[in-house]
Amino acid sequence: DAGVTQSPTHLIKTRGQQVTLRCSPKSGHDTVSWYQQALGQGPQFIFQYYEEEERQRGNFPDRFSGHQYPNYSSELNVNALLLGDSALYLCASSSLLDGWDTEAFFGQGTRLTVV
Amino acid sequence: RKEVEQDPGPFNVPEGATVAFNCTYSNSASQSFFWYRQDCRKEPKLLMSVYSSGNEDGRFTAQLNRASQYISLLIRDSKLSDSATYLCVVTPGSARQLTFGSGTQLTVLP
Numbered sequence: 172d173a174g175v176t177q178s179p180t181h182l183i184k185t186r187g188q189q190v191t192l193r194c195s196p197k198s199g200h201d202t203v204s205w206y207q208q209a210l211g212q213g214p215q216f217i218f219q220y221y222e223e224e225e226r227q228r229g230n231f232p233d234r235f236s237g238h239q240y241p242n243y244s245s246e247l248n249v250n251a252l253l254l255g256d257s258a259l260y261l262c263a264s265s266s267l268l269d270g271w272d273t274e275a276f277f278g279q280g281t282r283l284t285v286v
Numbered sequence: 287r288k289e290v291e292q293d294p295g296p297f298n299v300p301e302g303a304t305v306a307f308n309c310t311y312s313n314s315a316s317q318s319f320f321w322y323r324q325d326c327r328k329e330p331k332l333l334m335s336v337y338s339s340g341n342e343d344g345r346f347t348a349q350l351n352r353a354s355q356y357i358s359l360l361i362r363d364s365k366l367s368d369s370a371t372y373l374c375v376v377t378p379g380s381a382r383q384l385t386f387g388s389g390t391q392l393t394v395l396p
Contacts (some may be wrong), residue, residue, distance in 0.1 A: 206386075213373050214386050263384075277331070278329060
């Protein structure tokens with residue numbers, strides 16, 4: 172059973188560019204959340220997708236956007252990249268059961284470096 | 287003030303030692319509590335959920351004090367393989383996102 176898979180694993184972009192990160196959830200999961208983890212910090216919640224809609228959003232600017240497809244896979248897009256966007260981007264998948272999210276499983280992350 | 291605060295660490299302990307991590311959270315409406323473990327340059331993985339009654343999983347014991355908004359993790363008989371960053375996590379109220387502390391780095395020395 173494949174867990175959560177993310178691509179690419181590493182990426183280098185220039186300031187001002189745009190980037191798209193991809194995530195395939197664990198089999199049986201229908202909810203995808205994205206997190207940003209700066210060096211030495213804990214992950215910070217960006218947003219969560221369920222049924223192809225953004226269900227919840229953290230304190231991130233509109234430059235961060237996402238999408239979920241009918242097969243539950245998801246993309247994170249970041250426009251107008253800033254040096255401060257350099258971080259590990261983590262995708263987590265879970266399911267909704269009786270109104271509660273089940274355990275979240277994380278992918279290995281995409282390490283984005285903005286130069 | 288951060289929503290979840292942890293001991294800054296790092297903690298360097300000898301094998302066999304007992305080590306305790308503490309965490310406080312600011313949102314009294316928080317409903318679910320967890321400890322995650324993150325190895326260097328890897329993804330976070332759930333170590334254990336934390337319940338008001340306290341819970342134990344082998345050498346690991348987690349405690350929750352809702353009145354003080356305080357969570358703890360105790361690791362007994364530390365192993366080299368316990369070396370990692372330990373992240374305190376809460377789910378605030380009805381929100382579904384995980385809110386992480388900054389993590390405490392543990393190194394177990396031979």
